[in-house]
Amino acid sequence: MALKVRRVAQLYVGLAFYGLGIALQVSSGLGNDPWDVFHQGLSRRLGLSIGVWIIIVGALVMLAWIPLRQRPGVGTISNVVFIGLFADLFLWLLPGPDALAARWAYLVTAVVMGGFATACYIGAGLGPGPRDGLMTGLAARGWSLRGVRTGIELSVLAAGWLLGGTLGVGTILYAVAIGPLTQAFLPALTIKAPVPEPAPEADPEPAPA
Template identity: 60%
Template sequence: MLHDSFSRFGERRLPRRLGQLYLGLALYGFSMALMIVSGLGLDPWDVFHEGVTARTPLTFGTVTILVGAAVLLTWIPLRQRPGVGTVSNVVVIGIAVDVSIWALPSPGGLATQALFLVGGVVLNAVATAAYIGARLGPGPRDGLMTGLVRRTGRSVRLVRTSLEVTVLAVGWLLGGTVGVGTVLYALSIGPLVHVLMPRLTVPGDRRPVGTGVR
């Protein structure tokens, strides 16, 4: 929660948490750009973002920011409260992906495309574990999922699958790229994040400092 995140600003580990959060978000945007430039397929939400980008004059990063902000608004009826990491997620990833798309060279062939894709998926997992492990708030899309799970009583698997299938289908219809990268991401991102999370989660302070609120 945003209030809870700021109430912990006296923690000894706060500099690491903030640094890890913003490095993770910037890396997430870079990993997205690698997959986009590869042209071999995107994760479901990015298929949707690319589809909207194809139908508007907006950049991919701008669409990512606007969709993230719109998803964040759905937290209100779900009674979710964002953390500082949630708000940062909406803005930083969108800026990072646009800068990275501009800076990355076009892949010269299938081998380079495959390298971009695999690198993008692996770095995306590192980035996800890093920003979640900072413990400063989930991303807006994850918060939507957990809010729906709590309000509907349905399983995480059902809610997440329903959301991702919906945005994937809409994105594909709008012109987003679905391909081998979409399948690779779906099969590998969960196991990769599972392995990385324990290594990148910042432990809580044993003795809170400052306000004492945990």
């Protein structure tokens, strides 16, 4: 029971920090990560908030899981709903930085927070995010995971830029740093089920006299 509570708590801490990281990076104005270039572009072109578009796009991506026979977990559903809600909440709460130094502080904090938050929800082991599940589902059918990820992210990045999303140095920094940061945080945040102790061996029967 305690392990399950810890998994759920870590999942939602990760989703909250992920939403905060998105809000910081968007507020910096120095370039969003590829998916948020897309979400921001949709928001600017079609209305609705960035967080609402995060939820809508996440739900649509999950529809692509059906032919791939991917099975969502509670973490998957929570990822779809709560990251967008947290992103909108923190975008509303955060003061907009004016000085360049403050904007860079927002950006660097956002990237580090993104790595920590990703390791949190992956380490909780309650299901991948919808975008991660799409990539792993395609890779399971013989595609290169690196190639699938690169192709999808370049596609949404290009679409987001054409829609008016913010592309910049922050986009490059996120792309370069998010993998190593997640890898660095993951060992400490991976929750492993306890290994059951082996049953004691029965004493050998005494040999007959």
